[in-house]
Amino acid sequence: MSEWFGTWFDSDYYHLLYKDRDYTEAENFVEKLAIHLKPNTADLILDLACGKGRHSIHLNALGFDVEGSDYSTNSIKYAKQFENKRLKFYEHDMRLSFPRKYDFILNLFTSFGYFDTETEHLNTLKNIYKGLNENGVFVFDFMNVDHVLANLVAYETVTKGHIDFEIRRDLINGKITKDIIFLDKRIPYHYTEKVSALGYAKIMEMMTETGFTVLDSFGDYALSSFDSEKSKRLILVLKK
Numbered sequence: 001m002s003e004w005f006g007t008w009f010d011s012d013y014y015h016l017l018y019k020d021r022d023y024t025e026a027e028n029f030v031e032k033l034a035i036h037l038k039p040n041t042a043d044l045i046l047d048l049a050c051g052k053g054r055h056s057i058h059l060n061a062l063g064f065d066v067e068g069s070d071y072s073t074n075s076i077k078y079a080k081q082f083e084n085k086r087l088k089f090y091e092h093d094m095r096l097s098f099p100r101k102y103d104f105i106l107n108l109f110t111s112f113g114y115f116d117t118e119t120e121h122l123n124t125l126k127n128i129y130k131g132l133n134e135n136g137v138f139v140f141d142f143m144n145v146d147h148v149l150a151n152l153v154a155y156e157t158v159t160k161g162h163i164d165f166e167i168r169r170d171l172i173n174g175k176i177t178k179d180i181i182f183l184d185k186r187i188p189y190h191y192t193e194k195v196s197a198l199g200y201a202k203i204m205e206m207m208t209e210t211g212f213t214v215l216d217s218f219g220d221y222a223l224s225s226f227d228s229e230k231s232k233r234l235i236l237v238l239k240k
Helices: 004-008 012-017 023-037 054-061 073-082 118-130 145-150 200-210
Strands: 044-048 065-070 087-091 102-107 132-143 155-160 163-172 175-184 187-196 213-218 233-239
Touching: 004 187, 012 155, 012 163, 012 175, 012 187, 023 054, 023 132, 044 054, 054 065, 054 073, 054 087, 065 073, 073 087, 118 132, 118 200, 132 145, 132 200, 145 175, 200 233
Parallel strands: 044 065, 044 102, 065 087, 102 132
Antiparallel strands: 132 233, 155 163, 163 175, 175 187, 213 233
């Protein structure tokens, strides 16, 4: 059986459901990161799990050398239309070693925690660590699990285009699970998202075990201070 992210992220329905993501917020976040991190124009940045490349494209527009990698064939195929001499995209499973080293690796918008085992998550972090040049920087942007669980919406219906998506959320076997159920042309569909409920303490433990040192922690895309109860995001800036 295919892993859930292999089928769901490549589906047209995934892109329909999430078509109204806030691109302005994403661009503002990238700009704030660039100001905070101060990369120089000779640095090479990897946007890991880049999806269709929205963060990569904006970073490149700001004047940086960027590569974007993603597991999804369809997302990379779409992103490649934006390639230029300083912007490239390639397919990659983050559980595997990277083809080259980078000065910055960004893993944004909860693009982590998808795998079945903690070993796979740790191996991914180790690949990121090994994929950085000396003194390289890793930016990890994950949901704040404590906040998410305290405010979990168990059921809702979201209408996008001609489809009513029935969404059910629960914590099952240590994973925040989202069941997405809908009909299209009277054909029933059922997809599932599963993200490991990695809380602040667990993530910090994994980063320490990998060898990272935390430089900064933020709680939202405006780079406000992290608050374990109130912050929606957990954004870590880590150094090799």
